[in-house]
Amino acid sequence: MEVYLDLKAGIRGSIRVGEMLGAHTTWRVGGPADYFVEPAVIEDLQFVLRFTAERGLPLTVMGNGSNLLVSDAGLRGVVVRMGSGMDRVVLDGNVILAQGGVRLSRLLRTAWESGLGGLEFMAGIPASLGGAVVMNAGANGLCMGDRVEEVTMVDRSGTVQRRSAGELGFRYRWSNIQAGKEIVTAVALRCFPKDRDEIGREIERFLNRRRETQPLEQPSAGCVFKNPPGDSAGRLIEAAGGKGLRVGGAEVSYKHANFVLNTGGATARDIMELIRQVRQLVGDKFGIELGLEVNLMGDF
Ligand SMILES: Cc1cc2nc3c(=O)[nH]c(=O)nc-3n(C[C@H](O)[C@H](O)[C@H](O)COP(=O)(O)OP(=O)(O)OC[C@H]3O[C@@H](n4cnc5c(N)ncnc54)[C@H](O)[C@@H]3O)c2cc1C
Numbered sequence: 001m002e003v004y005l006d007l008k009a010g011i012r013g014s015i016r017v018g019e020m021l022g023a024h025t026t027w028r029v030g031g032p033a034d035y036f037v038e039p040a041v042i043e044d045l046q047f048v049l050r051f052t053a054e055r056g057l058p059l060t061v062m063g064n065g066s067n068l069l070v071s072d073a074g075l076r077g078v079v080v081r082m083g084s085g086m087d088r089v090v091l092d093g094n095v096i097l098a099q100g101g102v103r104l105s106r107l108l109r110t111a112w113e114s115g116l117g118g119l120e121f122m123a124g125i126p127a128s129l130g131g132a133v134v135m136n137a138g139a140n141g142l143c144m145g146d147r148v149e150e151v152t153m154v155d156r157s158g159t160v161q162r163r164s165a166g167e168l169g170f171r172y173r174w175s176n177i178q179a180g181k182e183i184v185t186a187v188a189l190r191c192f193p194k195d196r197d198e199i200g201r202e203i204e205r206f207l208n209r210r211r212e213t214q215p216l217e218q219p220s221a222g223c224v225f226k227n228p229p230g231d232s233a234g235r236l237i238e239a240a241g242g243k244g245l246r247v248g249g250a251e252v253s254y255k256h257a258n259f260v261l262n263t264g265g266a267t268a269r270d271i272m273e274l275i276r277q278v279r280q281l282v283g284d285k286f287g288i289e290l291g292l293e294v295n296l297m298g299d300f
Contacts, residue, residue: 003034003035003055003057004017004035006051007035007037007048007051007078010044010047010048010051011037011039011040011043011044011047011048012039012040012041012043012044013037013038013039013040013041013044013085014037014038014040014085015035015036015037015038016035016036017034017035017036018032018033018034019032019033019036019079020032020074021033021036021062021065021070021074021075021079022070024062024064024065024081025065025066025068025069025070025221026064026065026066026126026219026220026221026222027065027068027069027219027220027221027262027266027268027271028219028262028266029069029070029072029262029266029267029268029271030065030068030069030070030071030072030074030075030268030297030298031070031071031072031073031074031075031268031298032074032075033060033074033075033078033079034074034075034076034077034078034079035077035078035079036078036079036081037078037079037080037081038080038081038083038084038085039080039082039085039086040085040086041085041086042086042154042160042185044085045080045154045158045183045185046154046158048078048080049154049156049157049158049183050158051078052077052078053156053157057076057077057078058075058076058077058078059077059078059079059080060075060077060078060079060080060297061079061080061082061181061183062079062080062081062082062131062297063081063082063083063100063101063127063128063129063130063131063132063134064083064103064126064127064128064131065081066125066126066127066131066221066222067127067131067135067221067222067293067294067295068221068294068295068297069221069268069271069272069294069295069296069297070268070297070298071268071296071297071298071299071300072267072268072269073298073299074298075297075298080183081101082100082101082128082130082131082183082184083101083128084101085101086099086100086101086102086185087099087101087102087103087106088102089102089106089107089110091110091114091116092188094116094190094191094192094193095149095188095189095190095191096110096111096116096119096188096189096191097186097187097188097189098129098186098187098189099129099185099186100128100129100130100133100183100184100185100186100187101128101129101130102128102129103126103127103128103129104119104122104125104126104127104128104129104132104137105126107119107122107129107189108120108122108123108203111191111199112196112199112200112203113196115193115194115195115196115199116191116192116193116194116199117191117192117193117194117198117199118147118189118190118191118192118194119147119189119191120140120199120202120203120206121138121139121140121141121142121143121206122137122139122144123139123202123203123206123207123210124139124206124207124210125137125139125222126222129184129187130183130184130185130187132144133148133151133168133175133177133184133187134175134177134178134184135173135174135175135178136170136171136172136173136174136175137173138172138173139206140206143170143172144170144175145165145168145170145171145175147189147190147191148165148168148170148187148188148189148190149164149165149188149189149190150162150163150164150165150187150188151163151165151168151177151184151186151187151188152184152185152186152187153177153182153183153184153185154182154183154185155180155182156180156181156182160185161182172226172227173226173293213255213256214255214256214259215253215254215255215256215259215261218261218262218263219261219262220253220259220260220261220262221260221294222259222293222294223258223259223293224258224259224260224275224278224292224293224294225237225258225278225279225290225291225292225293226290226291226292226293228288228290228291231288232258233257233258233282233290234256234257234258235257236282236285236286236288236290237252237257237258237278237281237282237290238257239285239286240278240281240282240284240285240286241281241285242257242278242281242282243257245274245277245278245281246274247270247271247273247274247277248265248266248267248269248270248273249262249263249264249265249266249267249270250262250263250266250270250271250273250274251263251274252274252278260274260275260278268298268300269300272296272300275292278290
């Protein structure tokens with residue numbers, strides 16, 4: 001109660017106790033957060049960072065929850081969700097400046113409306129901007145690192161830092177923000193003038209390709225495993241006979257073998273066990289150990 005009251009008094013954003021995280025992950029699984037904070041201003045983040053450090057409370061940051069497997073027991077301490085409280089977008093010539101909580105779909109719409117090209121590749125990635133930068137999300141031959149000019153973030157001591165793309169070590173599904181655990185508050189993305197109709201056609205083409213190749217009707221976290229060098233995790237899982245494998249309500253998709261679906265009532269434990277079985281299958285058949293693309297949060 002005291003923690004709740006002190007947090008509430010210190011921030012402008014919202015705070016909830018025992019919020020079920022399954023409501024904030026695309027897999028629709030995840031137990032309660034002790035304290036769930038949605039910041040409204042950067043000072044909220046600085047307050048929470050100081051507060052959790054002083055009281056020795058764990059701190060977890062999430063964006064749109066589209067790459068997370070959160071345990072059924074939930075998360076202790078404070079969970080900060082970068083969402084609608086921090087989703088402002090402004091244009092500066094060909095550069096789009098946006099806060100970390102903005103959804104990529106909105107960013108893409110702004111770019112399209114303004115006749116700015118370069119972001120079409122991200123069509124259909126259900127991420128927040130901060131989460132996409134941290135993960136260096138990508139598709140269609142491009143990734144966030146190709147467009148990021150500068151990132152503003154708050155480090156774990158509450159200090160605001162600005163880093164250029166070159167300092168962030170972008171590579172396949174990696175930026176060194178993953179190691180430093182800073183919180184991304186704003187990003188500058190370099191775009192270029194482009195015909196609006198052409199942008200629209202490209203977005204539609206990318207979305208159609210997703211609909212054809214990905215099982216988008218049921219909850220998932222996109223690709224579960226990273227592609228090993230020179231190969232595709234989906235191909236390996238399919239070739240090992242993994243399609244359709246099930247544990248409880250979790251199932252390896254028939255449409256795209258690197259997707260694990262929540263077909264209804266799956267728990268994080270079901271999904272974790274299925275991940276273990278798929279890894280074993282591919283390991284036994286090909287001697288390749290698949291690395292996880294999804295982030296595990298909490299106890300498993
Ligand atoms: C249907 C579907 C399709 C997908 N397609 C693709 C695809 O084509 N390409 C691709 O790369 N990914 C894809 N993904 C995966 C996912 O969208 C990306 O990994 C994305 O980058 C996750 O962003 P998020 O905001 O949901 O972050 P979350 O899942 O909430 O968090 C991911 C990680 O980022 C951290 N994080 C989040 N926000 C911040 C922040 N502001 N500051 C610091 N750390 C932060 C979290 O702590 C966590 O470690 C797909 C997922 C789904 C469900």
